[in-house]
Amino acid sequence: MDLSDRPMRLEVAELLKRIAHGDDSALAVLFAQYGTRVYSLILYVVHDEALAQEATQDTFIKVWNNPQAWDASKGQFHSWLLTLARYTAIDLLRREVRANGRDIALFEELQADRDESAAAVEADELRALLNDLPAEQRDVIRLAYFRGLKHSELAARLNLPLGTVKTRLRLGLHKLRAMLSDKS
Known part of the structure; x- marks a missing residue:
């Protein structure tokens, strides 16, 4: 493990522990650190600012409701969080297509974007693994x-x-x- 990554993992682990105990200020710190990246990825996927804001909020609500879902042994926190954000955005778009009859072309675009955003997350994970060699x-x-x-x-x-x-x-x-x- 790259030693420079260790303090960040400990900090994230501590924040998640505080979130599990109901500390909303820990969630605010986590949002301050990762909110922009999460929002940017989601906006890239959904192409709609209002939906991106909603999906970003939903992503952090999921972290609040289940902070123990991240397993440090399976990868870096930011990769896990961005994957969670991507799937949250996809779920929100699917709901929008069903409920509001949103343009199906937008949903098809999502499928193509999903592959690109998955590749970006995988590239981050690969860089992290390379650092362990x-x-x-x-x-x-x-x-x-x-x-x-x-x-x-x-x-x-x-x-x-x-x-x-x-x-x-x-x-x-x-x-x-x-x-x-x-x-x-």
Whole structure:
């Protein structure tokens, strides 16, 4: 685990504990930290400011009603919260389509946006998992997959034998797969 992430997790865990005991000021702190990101994601999904405000409020009400739902062992809080927000927005849009006969095209747009927002959350989770890898494996994976360097270019850039580069890639990817399967 990246040590820089540890204080934030403890702070979030403490806030959730306070929320579980009915401390509404803890919810206000959580909203101050994450409200803008939640609202932005929801607005991107629903394309309607009033619905985005409602879904944002609903998201934090869900946190208030069930603060123990987040499991720190299964991922970062912000990833969980954004996933909760996305599903809350989708549920609200479905209700709107049924109750008010909202344009079905909007609902179809939602389905496409859902894939994009899920990819954004997954990218955040992948970055967090990468930080849990040993530095030599993390660096090789980032250079290979995010910068597009070939194995031979990696070896030259890092001044390592080609076999070492390939081994670090293989071991790092194996560990990432294991961490991903542990999360699901």
